[in-house]
Amino acid sequence: MRTMIDLGKAAKTASHFLKTVSTTVKNDALRKAASLMRQRADEILAANREDIENSKGLTAAQTDRLSLNPQRVEAMASMLEMVACLEDPVGKLIKEWTVQSGLRIRRVRVPLGVIGVIYESRPNVTADAAALCLKSGNACILRPGSESFSSSRAILALFQEALSQAGFPEGVAQMVPTPDREAVGELLKLSSYVDVIVPRGGKSLIARVQQESRIPVLAHLDGNCHVYVDRAADLEMAKKVVLNAKMRRTGICGAAEKLLVDRACAETHLKPLVQMLLEVGCEVRGDEATQAVDPRVLPAQESDWPTEYLDAVIAVKVVNGVDEAVAHIERYGSHHTDSIVTNNQAIAEKFLLNVDSAIVLHNASTQFADGGEFGMGAEIGIATGRLHARGPVGLEELTTYKNVVFGNGHIRK
Amino acid sequence: MRTMIDLGKAAKTASHFLKTVSTTVKNDALRKAASLMRQRADEILAANREDIENSKGLTAAQTDRLSLNPQRVEAMASMLEMVACLEDPVGKLIKEWTVQSGLRIRRVRVPLGVIGVIYESRPNVTADAAALCLKSGNACILRPGSESFSSSRAILALFQEALSQAGFPEGVAQMVPTPDREAVGELLKLSSYVDVIVPRGGKSLIARVQQESRIPVLAHLDGNCHVYVDRAADLEMAKKVVLNAKMRRTGICGAAEKLLVDRACAETHLKPLVQMLLEVGCEVRGDEATQAVDPRVLPAQESDWPTEYLDAVIAVKVVNGVDEAVAHIERYGSHHTDSIVTNNQAIAEKFLLNVDSAIVLHNASTQFADGGEFGMGAEIGIATGRLHARGPVGLEELTTYKNVVFGNGHIRK
Numbered sequence: 001m002r003t004m005i006d007l008g009k010a011a012k013t014a015s016h017f018l019k020t021v022s023t024t025v026k027n028d029a030l031r032k033a034a035s036l037m038r039q040r041a042d043e044i045l046a047a048n049r050e051d052i053e054n055s056k057g058l059t060a061a062q063t064d065r066l067s068l069n070p071q072r073v074e075a076m077a078s079m080l081e082m083v084a085c086l087e088d089p090v091g092k093l094i095k096e097w098t099v100q101s102g103l104r105i106r107r108v109r110v111p112l113g114v115i116g117v118i119y120e121s122r123p124n125v126t127a128d129a130a131a132l133c134l135k136s137g138n139a140c141i142l143r144p145g146s147e148s149f150s151s152s153r154a155i156l157a158l159f160q161e162a163l164s165q166a167g168f169p170e171g172v173a174q175m176v177p178t179p180d181r182e183a184v185g186e187l188l189k190l191s192s193y194v195d196v197i198v199p200r201g202g203k204s205l206i207a208r209v210q211q212e213s214r215i216p217v218l219a220h221l222d223g224n225c226h227v228y229v230d231r232a233a234d235l236e237m238a239k240k241v242v243l244n245a246k247m248r249r250t251g252i253c254g255a256a257e258k259l260l261v262d263r264a265c266a267e268t269h270l271k272p273l274v275q276m277l278l279e280v281g282c283e284v285r286g287d288e289a290t291q292a293v294d295p296r297v298l299p300a301q302e303s304d305w306p307t308e309y310l311d312a313v314i315a316v317k318v319v320n321g322v323d324e325a326v327a328h329i330e331r332y333g334s335h336h337t338d339s340i341v342t343n344n345q346a347i348a349e350k351f352l353l354n355v356d357s358a359i360v361l362h363n364a365s366t367q368f369a370d371g372g373e374f375g376m377g378a379e380i381g382i383a384t385g386r387l388h389a390r391g392p393v394g395l396e397e398l399t400t401y402k403n404v405v406f407g408n409g410h411i412r413k
Numbered sequence: 414m415r416t417m418i419d420l421g422k423a424a425k426t427a428s429h430f431l432k433t434v435s436t437t438v439k440n441d442a443l444r445k446a447a448s449l450m451r452q453r454a455d456e457i458l459a460a461n462r463e464d465i466e467n468s469k470g471l472t473a474a475q476t477d478r479l480s481l482n483p484q485r486v487e488a489m490a491s492m493l494e495m496v497a498c499l500e501d502p503v504g505k506l507i508k509e510w511t512v513q514s515g516l517r518i519r520r521v522r523v524p525l526g527v528i529g530v531i532y533e534s535r536p537n538v539t540a541d542a543a544a545l546c547l548k549s550g551n552a553c554i555l556r557p558g559s560e561s562f563s564s565s566r567a568i569l570a571l572f573q574e575a576l577s578q579a580g581f582p583e584g585v586a587q588m589v590p591t592p593d594r595e596a597v598g599e600l601l602k603l604s605s606y607v608d609v610i611v612p613r614g615g616k617s618l619i620a621r622v623q624q625e626s627r628i629p630v631l632a633h634l635d636g637n638c639h640v641y642v643d644r645a646a647d648l649e650m651a652k653k654v655v656l657n658a659k660m661r662r663t664g665i666c667g668a669a670e671k672l673l674v675d676r677a678c679a680e681t682h683l684k685p686l687v688q689m690l691l692e693v694g695c696e697v698r699g700d701e702a703t704q705a706v707d708p709r710v711l712p713a714q715e716s717d718w719p720t721e722y723l724d725a726v727i728a729v730k731v732v733n734g735v736d737e738a739v740a741h742i743e744r745y746g747s748h749h750t751d752s753i754v755t756n757n758q759a760i761a762e763k764f765l766l767n768v769d770s771a772i773v774l775h776n777a778s779t780q781f782a783d784g785g786e787f788g789m790g791a792e793i794g795i796a797t798g799r800l801h802a803r804g805p806v807g808l809e810e811l812t813t814y815k816n817v818v819f820g821n822g823h824i825r826k
Contacts (some may be wrong), residue, residue: 386525
């Protein structure tokens, strides 16, 4: 069996090859992979049945995420074709300038190199990650969740078959050889071969990766997102934005987990907002002022403020204007996505400047925290670290740059 | 005495303050610091004499780097004024676009946060680092080399005095409380407060920082830079570029350490290049073909190819064209700076595309690997990692970005 170091070496070699592959060749391979998945969907579905039979003790939600059907295989194939249509970031000029010595400098995008993607048991992530890495010129080593191992292997086998037909080396897209937990630890140690780790999954996975990895990680640990309803907010707009931010989908990282209401408008805005949430079945935990507006509001504890529920639960607090809202978000937030609702431009600017999150919004739902909604076409995740990429990580964020300098026999004085 | 955690907390608080300080206020503080350094140069020089008296067993070069005099203090003051004149990257728009939903997204530059700078006994780096961090809106924690501790403290005290007069909190620019070696390890563990570490110094310092740090590091370990002289190179240009790349200053990271000569022009180009280097006092180590051109050429060992000499030494190898040159550089290089000399555009493009270094040059000396030469005004170092910044790290590279999204009550479907 191949060791992780074998995989690392093959990926590094493949990454040299990928740096110079044309957009057309990459796109053709993606379209070929889509067509193979459609033709041989039965192989993927058979492997998926095997995974489902072998999986034990999964919740209904976990089983749903693990399960494939013909429509879901078609969705994967369509996604591959969609990635083929996206703009190729590799070779794009970031900026160009001429310096005093007469040298011309071009800063151009190049692939990151080798990306390790660690994810939970969602088979479609295998196709997503392989496609985004390929299009951005990166080799990838995938570590799917153990429950989806057979499905992921079947999907990747078809992807690799398409790559192989197009003349790509085998290291372009690989999977760890075994589904055991140790493979994660080994992948995180491959710092000679792997340039960046992208973990996708629950908090415990991300926390483990961030703690163990010697390789840079692009990820977010929490999405403890806030909506601040300011004194100058239109109540109807605030209701619409808060409802969408909290309830459109409660399990995504961009879902609002906290509502802050300006004391100056609490009299008019707090009760309608709280009752709207209660009426659609959202549990509301509040500070004293919030508890006072409706007996169904539960008392919020200190531990609520830093918590991401990923459920139909929200904690509500009344604050003294934008300054206290900002201070609360900076203290308890996760620097992911935070929104202000206000019709006062100066207050909005203060919030947008001072809240130091990857995404800050004015009069819009936090659920827009998504690469697709950002027009990136697709994302491999959302990053809340400070270096390299903040917010949705799409094709462009999967590249770095080099400085290409043109002279004419220039020497330095 | 204040602990490292105290420093970290003060720096984090100061970084929130710095995010919103205007360019004018930062520039005024820098100019005030310059003027204090001029007025009270004697305090800095007295502290420097103390450092020199206490230092033992330093080489002449080390003592020179440690020593200040009135001209060097004036150079520090001028540097502060120069940084005041540079463009402020904070708040700069990177790009702006409108997405299908009608949301407008602005990607704007924001400071990184808190920067830990670890350096050796060059007192002027204290002023450099503090100024660049301040201008880019970052708080800094400095850890100077122990031999220059008093000098650095005196320089920073004047800098802090200027900041304090301008109303900045004390955490904006701080220094570790003691010169012991443990302070480095403690700084590297402050991941709750410090966002990025910038080490400046010799290889052993950088290696230690890269190995121990849980905080992202912007640095380069080696500058094993190559010049490849291609078959289509003009000999006179090649001589000029090689001489400058190797000998202008041998101790800087952009100095060429290797010369690769295309076999197709070895007959005409190799001997003149080698003899030119020998005649200016450069030791030449070569492969067999190179040894054959002059008896003064020493045999190169396998260990020469990955080695950065930082001295008047070069290793020379004859290669079969650009492909072998690229392969050699990818195998032994340090992804810092590499140059090709050729008049063939297609060959140049192949080299510039395939050599995956932070800086690649065509017909120009590797010694241009410098933030000043890149028109950045100043640099805090050169980075060869793949994420965030590659090449010179100037003010812009000391920032990150946030995504600011403008809606009008937008909710996601």
